[in-house]
Amino acid sequence: MTVMDDLLERGAVPEGYKVEIFDGEVIMTPRSPEQFWTVSEVQAAARAVGISRERVLGDVLVRFPGENDAAPDLAIVADAAGRHKNSYDCIDVLLVVEVVSRADDDKDYVRNVAKYGRFGIECYVIADPFKRTCTVMSESHATGYSKVREVAYGETVTLSLTTGERVIVDTSEFPVRSAEE
Template identity: 70%
Template sequence: MDDLLERGAVPEGYSVEIFDGEVIMTPQSQEQDLTVALTRYAVWQTAIGRHRAFSDLLVRFPGENDAAPDLTILAEGAERRGNSYHCDEVLAVLEVPSRPNDDKDYVRNVAKYARFGIDLYLIADPFKKLCTLMTEPHATGYAKVKEIPYGEPLTLTLSTGERIEVDTSTFPVRD
């Protein structure tokens, strides 16, 4: 992944990830961009501010492929290592599926993020018009899963006690 980034081999507007040995390159949709921007803005309105929430940030997972979640919220004092952060320093991740029923976001990422102890995983799905909030990670998934339809208020409570209020009524949808 570092080599791809350094050579500028990632076209603008695309997200590239190596997942289970595959290079996955998908164009970022308008729905993905706006959902991430609205959520990041909600984060910026909290004490977390602008210094711990990033889009497409490279996160290292020891012994596995790295990831670049749509939005990553880091712990206070997280240490930057080149262009990446270690997964132990990630408090929360948001993913916005680029396809309906995306196996990557709903199955593989759930298992991976939980296995590595990422406390909060949120999927904002423009096809289902639904947010799936997962907390309490364990070896194979998350113990708590809550579905919040677009339009209803969403509160993200990080393991640090920090709270983020997200207005899902403005999340874009896609048929």
């Protein structure tokens, strides 16, 4: 049993909070309205192109062998992804979207880039309501991603999955936030 399993089993996670163990640190943050609304927009875009509800996950535990597990803001898994109680294996994850929760946090831009790339998650998107940009990464490798592009909020971004599926996301409805909030 992992530390995260123990926390979840004991109901130690307060409602409305997201808890992750990352590099040995327990990170507990309330989910912001911006995170919820952004994830909802991407989820709707995925469903609009025919990706089933069962493949689109939010704040669901993803197992990373030999490392701390994670619960991405949104993940899309393969058709044949195996569910293990309330978690999935990282090998089945095709796309991850993380929404930055603090303007000064490097978790999404540094630590997650290295981890998701190292474990072969082929498409990683960082939606940043503070910078008003989406950073789209593809072609994972041992230390991150070979292709990185920034798309300003307001533009349409196409997210290509290794299955050939393409999720077209209109970012004009993505909420923004100032660093002082």
